[in-house]
Amino acid sequence: MDAALIPLLPLLVVGGTALLVIVLDLLPPRDRKGHLGVVALAGVVMALLVSLGLWGREGRAFRGMVVLDNFALFLDVVICYAAALVLLLSTDYLRRNDGERGEYYILVLLSTLGMVLMAAAADLIVIFLALELMSLSLYVLAGFFRGRLAAAEASMKYFLLGAFATGFFIYGIALIYGATGSTALDRIAAATRAGTRDPLLLVGLGLLLVGFGFKISSVPFHMWVPDVYEGAPTSVTAFIATGSKAAGFAALLRVLLSTFKVSQPDWTVLLWVVAVLTMTVGNVVAIAQSNLKRMLAYSSVAHVGYMLIGVVAGGALGAGSVLFYLLVYTFTTAGAFGVILLLERGRREAVDLDDYAGLAGRHPVLALTLALFLLSLIGMPPTAGFAGKFYLFGAAVRSGYIWLAVIAVLNSAVAAYYYLRVVVYMYMRDTEGLPTGPAPSFAGRLALAIALWGIFQLGLLPAPVLDLAQAAVAPLLR
Amino acid sequence: MVPESYYTALSAILFTIGVVGVLVRRNPLVIFMSIELMLNAANLALVAFGHRFGAADAQVLAFFVMTVAAAEVAVGLAIIVTIFRLRRRLSVDELSIMRW
Amino acid sequence: MNLVVFFVVAVVAVASALALVLRRNPIHGALFLVVNLGCVAVLYLLLSAEFLALAQVIIYAGAIMVLFVFAIMVLIPGKEETGPDPLRPQRLLALPLGAVLLLEIALILKSSVFQAAQPVAPPPALPAGAGGIETVGRLLLRDYLFPFEVTSVLLLAALVGVLALAKRKAG
Numbered sequence: 213m214d215a216a217l218i219p220l221l222p223l224l225v226v227g228g229t230a231l232l233v234i235v236l237d238l239l240p241p242r243d244r245k246g247h248l249g250v251v252a253l254a255g256v257v258m259a260l261l262v263s264l265g266l267w268g269r270e271g272r273a274f275r276g277m278v279v280l281d282n283f284a285l286f287l288d289v290v291i292c293y294a295a296a297l298v299l300l301l302s303t304d305y306l307r308r309n310d311g312e313r314g315e316y317y318i319l320v321l322l323s324t325l326g327m328v329l330m331a332a333a334a335d336l337i338v339i340f341l342a343l344e345l346m347s348l349s350l351y352v353l354a355g356f357f358r359g360r361l362a363a364a365e366a367s368m369k370y371f372l373l374g375a376f377a378t379g380f381f382i383y384g385i386a387l388i389y390g391a392t393g394s395t396a397l398d399r400i401a402a403a404t405r406a407g408t409r410d411p412l413l414l415v416g417l418g419l420l421l422v423g424f425g426f427k428i429s430s431v432p433f434h435m436w437v438p439d440v441y442e443g444a445p446t447s448v449t450a451f452i453a454t455g456s457k458a459a460g461f462a463a464l465l466r467v468l469l470s471t472f473k474v475s476q477p478d479w480t481v482l483l484w485v486v487a488v489l490t491m492t493v494g495n496v497v498a499i500a501q502s503n504l505k506r507m508l509a510y511s512s513v514a515h516v517g518y519m520l521i522g523v524v525a526g527g528a529l530g531a532g533s534v535l536f537y538l539l540v541y542t543f544t545t546a547g548a549f550g551v552i553l554l555l556e557r558g559r560r561e562a563v564d565l566d567d568y569a570g571l572a573g574r575h576p577v578l579a580l581t582l583a584l585f586l587l588s589l590i591g592m593p594p595t596a597g598f599a600g601k602f603y604l605f606g607a608a609v610r611s612g613y614i615w616l617a618v619i620a621v622l623n624s625a626v627a628a629y630y631y632l633r634v635v636v637y638m639y640m641r642d643t644e645g646l647p648t649g650p651a652p653s654f655a656g657r658l659a660l661a662i663a664l665w666g667i668f669q670l671g672l673l674p675a676p677v678l679d680l681a682q683a684a685v686a687p688l689l690r
Numbered sequence: 691m692v693p694e695s696y697y698t699a700l701s702a703i704l705f706t707i708g709v710v711g712v713l714v715r716r717n718p719l720v721i722f723m724s725i726e727l728m729l730n731a732a733n734l735a736l737v738a739f740g741h742r743f744g745a746a747d748a749q750v751l752a753f754f755v756m757t758v759a760a761a762e763v764a765v766g767l768a769i770i771v772t773i774f775r776l777r778r779r780l781s782v783d784e785l786s787i788m789r790w
Numbered sequence: 791m792n793l794v795v796f797f798v799v800a801v802v803a804v805a806s807a808l809a810l811v812l813r814r815n816p817i818h819g820a821l822f823l824v825v826n827l828g829c830v831a832v833l834y835l836l837l838s839a840e841f842l843a844l845a846q847v848i849i850y851a852g853a854i855m856v857l858f859v860f861a862i863m864v865l866i867p868g869k870e871e872t873g874p875d876p877l878r879p880q881r882l883l884a885l886p887l888g889a890v891l892l893l894e895i896a897l898i899l900k901s902s903v904f905q906a907a908q909p910v911a912p913p914p915a916l917p918a919g920a921g922g923i924e925t926v927g928r929l930l931l932r933d934y935l936f937p938f939e940v941t942s943v944l945l946l947a948a949l950v951g952v953l954a955l956a957k958r959k960a961g
Contacts, residue, residue: 704803714885726823726850768956
């Protein structure tokens with residue numbers, strides 16, 4: 213193998229699988245597409261193994277536009293886990309909802325490709341194109357169930373606001389290009405170190421942050437989140453919540469930490485405010501939700517706020533704990549949405565709080581599983597959520613952001629209320645009606661088992677993974 | 691010779707009109723066209739900066755933006771047509787109840 | 791001479807952009823957008839970016855706008871946006887917001903770049919006809935080969951996506 217292509221290896225695996233699935237989609241059988249899911253899953257798992265195998269290697273390709281470093285590899289692992297869990301959960305779900313078509317798997321793979329590329333991109337224009345590759349695929353996936361108005365509306369809302377964010381993003385790139393004469397991250401970094409604090413550069417960065425804010429759904433750019441999370445197919449919701457968020461944070465961290473290190477005082481103040489607003493708005497509004505998907509949507513906004521704390525805290529510990537939390541959040545959220553997606557009431561998904569009344573009596577295992585994921589979202593030991601929050605808030609305290617940590621802890625306490633409410637419904641309410649679901653398929657059970665393994669592995673033995681996460685951000689902080 | 695700052699100022703004006711258009715209008719197609727205006731303004735700024743540096747890089751970047759715009763238009767109009775098949779009226783506010 | 795052309799074109803560009811935002815009828819908006827895109831193409835010519843001017847006319851004004859007009863004609867019979875606006879107060883906020891954004895960008899463009907003369911890493915001077923197809927083509931397929939390839943994947947994704955949305959169910 214050509215050594216120059218090694219940095220591209222994870223990309224090539226995912227992209228190659230996407231092309232393979234396109235070809236296989238044309239071959240019979242025409243009415244069953246489950247085997248494409250298996251092929252796609254194999255590709256994603258392969259990419260995961262390749263990323264783990266490349267750990268520790270460094271390299272660049274195509275004039276430094278793509279980099280291979282531990283940071284990119286760590287996020288590859290997060291993204292591939294997210295994609296694998298989503299694919300495992302999808303096949304059966306699609307069949308039940310009459311949406312089993314080959315394009316689904318192709319688009320999941322192409323958006324995964326965009327995400328992996330975002331983690332490895334070292335040039336603003338490549339980040340932009342990767343972001344678009346990811347987003348365009350997700351817009352379509354959000355509206356994948358044809359004939360459902362909610363899904364079509366979700367798709368359109370996601371698309372219009374996403375394209376709006378793209379406009380800000382590209383104008384930001386234009387201004388940064390105007391200030392530095394380049395879009396390559398290392399050349400911009402050199403320019404910021406050499407030059408004074410050019411206002412053009414700062415406005416450019418501000419516009420970039422607006423674009424990123426939409427993608428990671430931080431307040432005040434979160435307004436698309438509830439409708440899209442609610443309307444999109446639940447498997448796609450899980451992917452938007454985990455994979456696209458990880459990719460957004462990947463590019464955000466790389467740009468902020470390695471390129472705009474000089475302007476750190478400026479963006480730290482801004483992100484402090486955004487972090488507080490994001491977690492507070494997310495948690496407070498989540499209390500009022502009676503739809504579980506909507507509640508988890510606002511909860512995901514709140515979690516973005518927690519992760520921004522790590523960005524504000526900075527340093528190896530702060531940024532490392534963001535990566536750690538992204539992994540934790542991927543397992544937890546994919547798991548929680550996975551349980552929702554397995555439950556049905558009548559012919560529709562069980563998404564209302566009332567549907568969960570007395571669930572423990574009917575589906576003891578699923579109820580317990582969901583309860584564990586919710587406990588991880590609260591941050592109860594010994595689940596991974598606790599370790600993740602502990603590191604994030606600890607990093608804030610260590611960097612002197614005591615108030616930020618205090619606000620975050622208060623927020624977590626508020627959040628416990630609405631998560632525990634679901635648990636109370638499941639265990640303490642009597643059964644109403646007859647919400648029965650089909651028996652979870654093998655793939656679905658496997659996905660939930662992997663997610664459960666993830667939250668306990670990371671909850672009980674967090675230190676080794678945190679060390680890896682800190683090693684991963686080291687290349688950015690040099 | 692026209693100073694490049696004139697071009698960038700014009701691009702800032704066009705960008706702002708695009709942003710206001712997205713925020714003010716209700717018809718998704720008009721919103722989408724306003725977004726095109728924003729992308730176009732960004733391209734103009736890019737090319738003006740490139741001209742100042744005497745570099746053709748900016749044109750390549752602008753070309754990528756155009757490609758992305760084309761891809762977005764294809765997907766976006768497909769989404770809008772899909773929604774129209776399900777519903778005969780088209781306005782962002784009516785799309786869904788903007789609940790908290 | 792160039793200055794005169796610039797100002798005429800700039801005024802038309804701003805007017806057409808405003809008309810796009812203010813006119814109620816989307817089909818008029820689409821036509822004004824075509825005018826705006828054409829104006830920007832002229833500006834590209836003034837900036838000696840011939841290739842881009844050509845691409846602008848062919849891709850934007852040609853392909854993209856045809857799609858838009860097509861969609862409008864198919865989807866929206868007659869006029870739109872009648873009746874009371876449920877979010878009117880919120881929308882009026884957009885105007886001061888836009889003004890602030892504009893002021894900010896304008897101030898910054900005026901203050902910094904064009905006094906601070908040199909970019910940090912001045913690129914080598916280009917031969918005559920730098921905006922020509924040859925230079926751009928060379929850059930596109932050599933320096934920017936990777937993003938170029940990513941673009942092809944992006945278009946593939948758009949293709950698959952549109953198919954997924956538009957394809958009627960088989961059988």
